[in-house]
Amino acid sequence: MNRRPLVVAAATVGVLATAAFALPNLPPNPLSDAIDGHVYKEKGKRFATVAEAPTRGDRAFVLPSWIPEDATDIRIRVHTTDQARLIRFDLGATPLDGPRCPAGTPRRMDGPELGARWWPGHLRAEVRPECRDRYQYQVAVRGKRVYAWTDGTPSPGARP
Structure with missing residues (x-):
């Protein structure tokens, strides 16, 4: 009996199997980025400061206007087939408040549809009122770290 085909199949x-477990846990690289983009329909970026983030071009990575100018360590994960986004950043001296993040009870929005290694689980209890720009975001603050997500629901009066 020829065992060669069995050995090749097992290898x-x-x-x-090794790739299936290892690739999602690798740091961002061209291979994992390609898999995220084509298989999971997601892509992500990281910026050290607000100034490094784009202000035009690919709108997926343009930051909402309610993020303070002195925010740092900004991470964004977007769904490429709709407007769902995750954003995480660290606050500087400027607090997260003002007219774009009003006080009140947040509207009910499901948890984020996307996933990222840097995104914590179970934020629902910490959600504060939504912040608005082009889209409505749910926001949770843990110390100086801010987590925000949107399912792509447009803000009232926003232009698509």
């Missing part, structure tokens, strides 16, 4: 299954 192929082993390589594919």
